[in-house]
Amino acid sequence: MADDAGLNPSRDDFATLLNESLGGRDFMEGQVVKGTIVGLEKDFAIIDVGLKTEGRVSIKEFGAGDEGKP
Structure with a gap:
């Protein structure tokens, strides 16, 4: 994963963390999603x-x- 000091994460480390934070969801710009x-x-x-x-x-x-209202 990252180097011994943990201060220089690799590109793969970042991608892994990003995927974990999104919980495996595949949202795309313009996509309709449900929310609260x-x-x-x-x-x-x-x-x-x-x-x-x-x-x-x-x-x-x-x-x-209010569509159609003057």
């Missing part, structure tokens, strides 16, 4: 999809139902 809304800010919903940190999604993305 854990908070609301002024213009954003905070969503937990099971990764290290939560995501922020604009509330506008949820289609508040």
